Amino acid sequence: MNIGAAAASSGVTAKMIRHYEAIGLLRPAERRANSYRDYGERDIHELRFIWRARRLGFSIPEIGELLALWRDRGRPSREVKRIAEVHISDLQSRVAEMQAMANTLRELVATCHGDDRPDCPILDDLALDRGALS
């Protein structure tokens, strides 16, 4: 299976497959006589694994850990659970941060006329002199 077919059936682009190989996330693919990379079912399986993990927002290092655990038939599920929990709390803090930003903006937008007049609480707030590290 050429890299293009592997890409199509895993969801990971050919570009990214090469990249994952280059950074050591994947072991180097087999090569045919013509130097084309050759992928088998197991590889496709790993690529799909990676693709799904990326969709869940895991970083590449996290996916590296998950892949290692996945390849290790005897791993303790504790490890996997811990990685997932760390990732969940990462996601939670980022969500909280973005929600705080959105809420602040919503308040400002609510008090802005949004017409031809130049006065605008949004800019006023951004311009406010509240000291250096407010």
Place this chain on the structure above:
Amino acid sequence: MNIGAAAASSGVTAKMIRHYEAIGLLRPAERRANSYRDYGERDIHELRFIWRARRLGFSIPEIGELLALWRDRGRPSREVKRIAEVHISDLQSRVAEMQAMANTLRELVATCHGDDRPDCPILDDLALDRGALS
């Protein structure tokens, strides 16, 4: 005021001040005889504006627009409101996406023993053969 002092009183690092100048977000700073950049109250004000806008998650291009509007005394508040609203909906979709990821993970974590046993629904899910583009 040297760049270090400007950084300290605006919250933007010296490194980033130079960067913002290089990409055209800020107009080139005045230079002293010794070629040091020199900042006045107005510049500090703009830097604080930028710093607050970054904290609200505005991108650099968005901040460029906001700065232009801010410098224009007669701008219609409509424009500012529109930019803020676009940004809010950006934030909202990113939040929704991250919450969906976190919820999926929470379900998986809930069914994972997290002990010495190797079976783990989290890995099982990532490994699942659901076809290429499920």
Place this chain on the structure above:
DNA sequence: ATACACCTTCCCATCATGGGAAGGTCAAGC
């Protein structure tokens, strides 16, 4: 044989940010 689709490697760009080198400048203390 020719065309076209695919593969290879290599370099560059993104975006916001930081690290660090090499070299110039300034202020304080001796």
Place this chain on the structure above:
DNA sequence: GCTTGACCTTCCCATGATGGGAAGGTGTAT
């Protein structure tokens, strides 16, 4: 005056995940 240390300058490189694209080799179908 001279040294020291803290500042400034520009320039290059790195991050992380991804894409673009060039230059050149290969495979297949007409």
